[in-house]
Amino acid sequence: RKEVEQDPGPFNVPEGATVAFNCTYSNSASQSFFWYRQDCRKEPKLLMSVYSSGNEDGRFTAQLNRASQYISLLIRDSKLSDSATYLCVWTNSGYALNFGKGTSLLVTP
């Protein structure tokens, strides 16, 4: 079983829609989780960290469910500029990041 699994998509949504991505992980020792965003032909950039208590940054809400071993990302009021690949990332106390394959989002006018 892969350590991190993401639905590759693509998710095609209209502007203004709400969209949610999930990412499941199998390593219960995983300690820290993040969502990174990668635009086409660009490097990944940190979108937000993910905490068990849930955290929100503007239109973006991230949640960690340790019991069910998944993390989620909710995007409200989607913008065209949200079109990108969203990478589920985890680390287990080391500095090396482990990446999921990413979920592709396309927001259309």
Added chain:
Amino acid sequence: SAVISQKPSRDICQRGTSLTIQCQVDSQVTMMFWYRQQPGQSLTLIATANQGSEATYESGFVIDKFPISRPNLTFSTLTVSNMSPEDSSIYLCSVDNRGLTDTQYFGPGTRLTVL
């Protein structure tokens, strides 16, 4: 956040040759990392570049194929040796966020095509 540059940004190479990729950071950082992103795939860690000691390689990657240098706290190089078409990939360096969190910042990447 750190500003990271990589050279070259892209290259096309013949099989059997070697390419050295440079990564420069605008501030001193403890940890530097080298990742590979093959077409249509996510990022895979190649190795952690430690200043003053040998790099630490992940399973499936060896020093003879991917020698790494880390002469100081702002610079590292990754060499892709004896290249084959399977080495065609984007190679990215990243740095830690001054050890404060587990987040990292990535360079713009080097797009390598091996013919």
